Amino acid sequence: MFMEEIGRMVNTVLTQFNLILIRKGPWDSSNAMSAEYNSFLAMRRHRDAWILKNVICKYVNETNEDKTITGATLQKYITTYRPTFDLFDQYIDEYHRRLADMSRVSPGDPNVAAHIPGYLVKADALKLYEMAYYCEGDILELGCYAGLSTSIMATALSASKSKNGRIIGVEISPARAEDTKRNLAKMNVAGRAEVICGDAQEVCDNLIAANAKFGFIFVDHSHSYEHTYEACKRIPALLVPGGYCMFHDFSHVANFVATDPEYGFHFFGVPHAVLDALTDEDFELLGIYGLAALYRRRS
Numbered sequence: 001m002f003m004e005e006i007g008r009m010v011n012t013v014l015t016q017f018n019l020i021l022i023r024k025g026p027w028d029s030s031n032a033m034s035a036e037y038n039s040f041l042a043m044r045r046h047r048d049a050w051i052l053k054n055v056i057c058k059y060v061n062e063t064n065e066d067k068t069i070t071g072a073t074l075q076k077y078i079t080t081y082r083p084t085f086d087l088f089d090q091y092i093d094e095y096h097r098r099l100a101d102m103s104r105v106s107p108g109d110p111n112v113a114a115h116i117p118g119y120l121v122k123a124d125a126l127k128l129y130e131m132a133y134y135c136e137g138d139i140l141e142l143g144c145y146a147g148l149s150t151s152i153m154a155t156a157l158s159a160s161k162s163k164n165g166r167i168i169g170v171e172i173s174p175a176r177a178e179d180t181k182r183n184l185a186k187m188n189v190a191g192r193a194e195v196i197c198g199d200a201q202e203v204c205d206n207l208i209a210a211n212a213k214f215g216f217i218f219v220d221h222s223h224s225y226e227h228t229y230e231a232c233k234r235i236p237a238l239l240v241p242g243g244y245c246m247f248h249d250f251s252h253v254a255n256f257v258a259t260d261p262e263y264g265f266h267f268f269g270v271p272h273a274v275l276d277a278l279t280d281e282d283f284e285l286l287g288i289y290g291l292a293a294l295y296r297r298r299s
């Protein structure tokens with residue numbers, strides 16, 4: 001009885017922190033559901049987060065027998081928005097506040113029902129606006145889809161004091177790249193963004209060859225281990241010292257559980273790739289916001 005009570009108290013305390021997941025042993029997307037995989041998490045203390053060895057088990061237990069992820073399960077692992085910059089009260093401006101007022105797509109789908117289709121939960125959208133608003137320098141985005149995240153960041157750049165920041169958005173699908181351009185134009189922020197249709201890895205290599213530098217990089221493209229790892233490996237050459245980078249779907253259940261048809265084509269490998277590629281020596285993990293992990297490159 002006493003132990004159960006202690007267990008409940010510990011659980012309550014831990015859920016106040018963000019959860020970050022880390023695996024032990026090499027990544028193998030073909031055996032992601034194996035028992036070995038289920039025990040891959042290690043504990044690690046972080047200023048703003050805990051990595052818990054039982055989180056993967058919780059994920060597995062909370063999915064249905066057919067391993068379908070429910071909206072309710074996903075929702076449990078979405079963390080709240082907290083500011084990174086100590087420069088404003090609650091909201092930066094009216095647009096930032098309006099993002100906080102957005103409703104979700106449906107009770108079972110935590111993504112926001114926004115003016116442009118996309119895959120952001122509310123805390124992601126609020127954090128993107130903040131990071132773009134206070135970003136020093138240009139922004140690089142990998143994976144635009146229809147331009148929801150791109151337009152939020154472009155709007156922040158327009159509203160910010162620095163005034164001359166721009167975004168390069170990279171999107172592999174020609175149709176999606178066109179959607180993004182059209183939606184940016186509708187939002188009157190097309191002048192802030194250049195949309196490049198191409199593979200993230202190739203475009204990053206070209207940007208590195210051109211000595212392009214960014215103050216903020218938002219990675220939200222393929223979500224596979226390999227593609228995320230390759231993107232991460234290019235970040236030191238693209239991000240200014242002290243710059244920020246953010247990885248979407250870092251804490252999404254699809255990184256850890258066999259999933260419904262929406263995600264079933266592959267397991268995400270986002271946290272595994274990020275934790276493999278970014279060294280503690282060079283990058284500091286600042287926290288998890290919504291489903292995204294925010295890092296800062298050390299000077």
Ligand SMILES: C[S@@+](CC[C@H](N)C(=O)[O-])C[C@H]1O[C@@H](n2cnc3c(N)ncnc32)[C@H](O)[C@@H]1O
Pocket residue numbers: 117118119120142143144145146147148149150170171172173176198199200201220221222227
């Ligand atoms: C999750 S969506 C991006 C969502 C968007 N950031 C938003 O907030 O609405 C991922 C996008 O990345 C694109 N993508 C996938 N692999 C890519 C790659 N290797 N290079 C560039 N874009 C890629 C997909 O076509 C898709 O539109």
